[in-house]
Amino acid sequence: MSRISRVFTELGLVELNREFALHPTQMVFPLSAKAGTLLGWAQQQGLWEPLSLWSLVRLLADCASPSLEGGRSTNLSISWFDAEIGEVVRARPDGCDLCRPLLLGALTTFRARPVVSSLTEALKWRGCDCGSLADEAALRARGEGDFRKRLVGIARRWEADQASAAGRTTLPIL
């Protein structure tokens, strides 16, 4: 397991895969900041940002099988990586104008064919700094301690923020 994947494991993302290992399809959902939700509020407060699409690509490259034949994770699938910014979604997993088309293309290909080679072109990309910046951000997040504890702390602050209570929706909390 690579250093980056260990970070994601510590962030609780890969663990979901293990918990649902008996399910036929294992899904990875990168989260967006949605209006009226906990993460939407946290993003507004500067307490949380959606992961970079580069982090999703790195995670999938580490978890996916090299081929569709007899691989260990050919049932891996993804969604929510291309949410449209609007009244509900305020910030999403993203790249820059240069790498976004490449990343969305690679992830769409991966969704149809969940093998490492679907990500090869993206993994070779050197046209911007987004990939290395995402790696640095993931390592920094590791240094900030347990993700779940931090999330509970953010949720307590959100509950205590009466000013935002009226704008909360009945959407799922995240």
Ligand SMILES: [Zn+2]
């Ligand atoms: Zn970029």
